[in-house]
Amino acid sequence: MARFIDELKRTHSCGQLRAEHNGQEVVLFGWVQYYRDFGGLRFIDLRDRDGLTQVVFDPDVDAASHALADTLRSEWVVGVRGVVRDRGQQFSRKKGEMVSAHNPDLATGAIEVVAREAVVFNRAETPPFEIEDDTDTNEEKRLQFRYLDLRRPKLQRVFRMRSRMNLAARRYLSEEGFLELETPILVKYTPGGARNFLVPSRLHAGKFYALAESPQLFKQLYMIAGFERYYQIVKCFRDEDLRLDRQPEFTQIDMEMSFVNQDDVFRAVEGLLFTLWREVFGVDLGERYPVLSHGGRFPRMAFEESMRRFGNDKPDLRFGLEHTDLTGLVVAHEGGGIALLKDLADAYARGEDRRELPRRIVKAMVVPASAALSRAETDKLEDYVKGMGSKGLARARVAEDGTWTQSPFARTVTPAFREAVNAATGARGGDLLIFQFGATAMVHTVMANLRLHLGRKLGLIPEYGTRGDDWRFLWVVDPPLFEHDEKENRWVAAHHAFTRPHDDSVPFLETEPGRVLCHRYDVVLNGFEIGGGSIRLHDPEVQTRVFRALGISDEEARVKFGFLLDALRYGAPPHGGIALGMDRLVLLAAGAESIRDVVAFPKTQKGTDLMTDAPNHVSPEQLAELRVRVVEG
């Protein structure tokens, strides 16, 4: 029977001991963080998930453990029995006088544990990098040794936060009458939306399951089944390209409610987010977000306004640098003397482009004079936007008298158009105007990214994370139900095909699909979409018309969504819901740099796991059993 662990049980954690424990005998287990060897006297800092405690090995107290301490190295796993002692005053050889031996930088810095007995549970190879918070080791190496990276207190805090968040969410939702219900992960493939990962079926050669991209259809079936309020903290899978805030598998706090409208969903989500921020992050959002006149908490912005002012549907409201849409001015001034814009104005004049559904637009942004961007810097911005499909970055420096200099437009622009642009954008002397024109989506993408890029560059927002408690929540509401696919020249569902259109939009379903708005909503925080959902379409008649607008035949609809269409015919309650991105919530709350910092075992941007080397090849025998053949590409 082993002395430590079996007989000597851990009495305290390494973050626990204080002066009040002076004189107690304790048993600590942990990892060697640092060792400081004076020959005669040896110190180690012992680390467990709670903190660090200094252990001193004194030959006059116990010669055996003092000798053992000579062998200790970083990350060895050890147990210590010893006595807590106030560090008191000690003679400092460096300073030549008596000084306090307390370490104010350490929570346990008032005390130390004098070892009476020690054991090495396990030695450790020299780790490939040091286990400390301010590591500069690159992420590739840290992901390869993720289990070591996860030892760093910084990451330990993130995953404790995740754990508390799970608990707080479950408690809140349970108290609000939501039932935690499970949904399948192996599901039927349904086309549209995100790509699914496919799983070959051994029992049905040549057939495949899909990994659920979300529990969407099943949570609706729970509503039809009469459970009224559902939630689940659930993994979802999407086989799409990755980004800073996207992993191929990720976690959602998924919710669905019956007999509710949009306001009801908003209130439930606001309540949840208030709870999480209060209980997990210690922030009272009530100070910034009192109850508003509509009964909700967070401000709301129409999708159209968000696109117009910020160029995307997830605006970061922490700073300005808003966009101005100049399309109307350009048309009114017939290009304003600028050859590049004349063509666009003419297209509108001929009716090829329409204001309701513009294929091409012109936008501008004012960079304040205080930014003092140099020519070299704006040239770099031009390279940056070209990477996003832009042809260039036209700009104009506004002089005190309102004229433009340093601009390809300066020579030909009409004074009237110039003044109109200055007025519309609010540009003043010294400011720099930045223009984008061309395909709508490209202009929005470029301008939205430029805004964020400049916001960071000018220090209006930090490179990542949040300064102080600057949490800016927003509901983005009323987006169009359909998007126009330019390549295939047809309408496609902007979200999924079961989103409820606005009642006053329904008449446009057949005539002008682009004008149909819907009860879809995203909750946005500091430029991240942290959740999205919709009120679902439960009226079979309108559902049929939506499918028709999408060019989906009844037959096709039956093949794709038959089970849900059937279910909707058997008495579906009005219902709606939302899914919150758990990883993104933690990313923001923890002030992390990337989603990989808040996922325990994340994939790289190419979807590989550097630690396990997934995905990998499998044997021909396995493939044969699945009746799958790999084709060389």
Added chain:
RNA sequence: GGGGUGGUAGUUAAGUCGGUUAUAACGCCGGCCUGUCACGCCGGAGGCCGCGGGUUCGAGUCCCGUCCACCCCGCCA
């Protein structure tokens, strides 16, 4: 699929106009040290310069290709 950034001891970086022995810090190993706390001091080991090809008398450095990681576009809520 496209654009950009990076890859040099275990780790992080420097490496000039192509030039002969590729530097530094931390870490590691050995030694000394009874009050340190990122201890200190002395000594030492450690390199496929991502990989492949080319140019050259000579390549970490120039050229071509390729792999890996990251950021972005497309894609994706």
